[in-house]
Amino acid sequence: MEEIMMSVKSISKSYGSNLVLKDVSMDIKKGEVVCIIGPSGSGKSTFLRCLNLLEIPTAGDIIFQDQSILNGKIKVNKYRQNVGMVFQGYYLFNLKKVIDNITMAPRSLNKKKKELAEKEACELLDKVGLLEKKDVYPSSLSGGQKQRVAIARALAMDPELLLFDEPTSALDPELVGEVLKVIKKLANDGMTMIVVTHEMGFARDVADRVIFMEGGYIVEQGTPKEIFENPQNLRTQEFLARIL
Amino acid sequence: MNLNWTDAFNNLVPSLLQGVVVVLQTTISSFLIAVVVGLLVAICRLTQLKIVKGFFATLVEIVRGTPLLVQLFYIYYVVPLILDNILKSMGNSSANIQFSAVAAGIAGLSINYGAYISEVFRSAILSIDDGQKESGLALGFTYYQVLWKIIIPQAFANSIPVLGNYLVMMIKDTSLLAIISVSELLLRTQTYASQTFETIESYTILAGVYLLLSLPLSQLMKLLEKKMKVLH
Numbered sequence: 001m002e003e004i005m006m007s008v009k010s011i012s013k014s015y016g017s018n019l020v021l022k023d024v025s026m027d028i029k030k031g032e033v034v035c036i037i038g039p040s041g042s043g044k045s046t047f048l049r050c051l052n053l054l055e056i057p058t059a060g061d062i063i064f065q066d067q068s069i070l071n072g073k074i075k076v077n078k079y080r081q082n083v084g085m086v087f088q089g090y091y092l093f094n095l096k097k098v099i100d101n102i103t104m105a106p107r108s109l110n111k112k113k114k115e116l117a118e119k120e121a122c123e124l125l126d127k128v129g130l131l132e133k134k135d136v137y138p139s140s141l142s143g144g145q146k147q148r149v150a151i152a153r154a155l156a157m158d159p160e161l162l163l164f165d166e167p168t169s170a171l172d173p174e175l176v177g178e179v180l181k182v183i184k185k186l187a188n189d190g191m192t193m194i195v196v197t198h199e200m201g202f203a204r205d206v207a208d209r210v211i212f213m214e215g216g217y218i219v220e221q222g223t224p225k226e227i228f229e230n231p232q233n234l235r236t237q238e239f240l241a242r243i244l
Numbered sequence: 245m246n247l248n249w250t251d252a253f254n255n256l257v258p259s260l261l262q263g264v265v266v267v268l269q270t271t272i273s274s275f276l277i278a279v280v281v282g283l284l285v286a287i288c289r290l291t292q293l294k295i296v297k298g299f300f301a302t303l304v305e306i307v308r309g310t311p312l313l314v315q316l317f318y319i320y321y322v323v324p325l326i327l328d329n330i331l332k333s334m335g336n337s338s339a340n341i342q343f344s345a346v347a348a349g350i351a352g353l354s355i356n357y358g359a360y361i362s363e364v365f366r367s368a369i370l371s372i373d374d375g376q377k378e379s380g381l382a383l384g385f386t387y388y389q390v391l392w393k394i395i396i397p398q399a400f401a402n403s404i405p406v407l408g409n410y411l412v413m414m415i416k417d418t419s420l421l422a423i424i425s426v427s428e429l430l431l432r433t434q435t436y437a438s439q440t441f442e443t444i445e446s447y448t449i450l451a452g453v454y455l456l457l458s459l460p461l462s463q464l465m466k467l468l469e470k471k472m473k474v475l476h
């Protein structure tokens with residue numbers, strides 16, 4: 001039996017009277033890659049942001065490694081060190097060189113020595129194929145390169161779980177591939193990941209499980225084969241027909 | 245016209261050089277204090293606490309709504325009187341508080357520029373993309389670590405052109421300190437001109453000295469600005 005890393009128990013999120021996430025539950029196992037698909041405004045990103053508490057769910061609970069992260073007993077910042085996040089807009093620190101972007105969190109939060117942090121950062125940069133860019137500033141990078149640095153930055157904290165919030169949606173089409181390749185490599189290395197994406201081909205290739213969300217609900221979930229080849233729910237069928 | 249430039253140069257310039265030292269000392273200390281004050285006020289105005297927010301907003305409005313000249317007068321002449329009266333009412337009849345002119349000048353410039361600079365920082369902080377904050381939080385930094393390590397350095401860097409502008413303005417505004425008897429450039433020139441009647445020469449030289457002080461600074465700022473652009 002595989003170990004359950006995170007268990008989301010019927011969380012909801014509302015802004016005032018606007019309910020954007022309705023009673024969403026899911027488990028994620030260690031090493032699993034989950035892709036969340038669905039139309040925009042369906043609550044995918046809100047759901048993802050709830051998982052590292054950038055949004056606080058208004059109801060329900062989230063259990064991470066057998067501990068509730070919502071009962072106020074854990075330190076939120078410590079918890080977030082276990083859960084990396086990659087954003088649509090990269091958000092690199094533009095005053096810092098690429099290497100310093102990556103070493104900043106390990107050095108300041110884990111008190112890693114500069115040499116060690118830099119050595120590890122170089123390994124990560126090598127992994128995302130950007131070692132030769134280690135001493136440049138982010139402004140000179142392309143979108144795809146920025147996103148790969150952002151991935152390396154998130155990996156530098158050695159997270160248990162990595163969240164991707166539409167990592168390729170801001171990229172020019174010809175740059176999407178290089179970022180997806182890196183994420184795929186992480187998947188092969190056994191990284192536990194939840195990826196909100198519009199790249200159906202990627203979801204089909206890489207995901208162990210695909211979740212279709214609409215209107216704040218999980219409408220349907222299953223293996224890529226089940227969702228893409230034989231969707232049961234009418235709304236899933238309509239969504240896939242529209243975009244495939 | 246019978247102008248005596250040589251005489252004016254030989255006698256006024258040495259005095260003005262001493263005045264330049266006063267101007268630079270006053271400007272540098274006032275500007276550093278103003279930047280610190282501005283940063284702290286900006287941060288206080290960005291907290292969620294309504295009382296703190298309102299208090300500093302009112303303070304900034306009062307300072308920005310009154311002329312610097314009046315503020316200097318107030319600090320130098322009025323504040324000591326108020327303190328005297330308070331002390332007297334507490335039974336200390338021998339109180340005779342006086343500020344040194346330079347100290348009062350530095351206080352006035354720091355407070356006045358601090359108020360303006362706080363607005364610069366406040367808008368610079370607000371203009372940093374929320375994603376910067378979120379990516380910092382997501383890495384595991386606390387809110388205050390994000391503020392000091394990520395947001396404020398970027399806001400500060402973005403503010404450099406405007407700060408440079410204020411620095412040049414402050415150098416020129418030190419001339420207002422003449423009115424509270426700081427022997428800076430204007431007061432020295434005034435004294436010299438009224439003794440020698442070399443009015444045209446004196447004030448022309450004075451204007452030249454101010455230009456010599458502010459022009460290199462503006463150029464330096466332009467260079468810095470160019471350097472910062474590379475990062476965006």
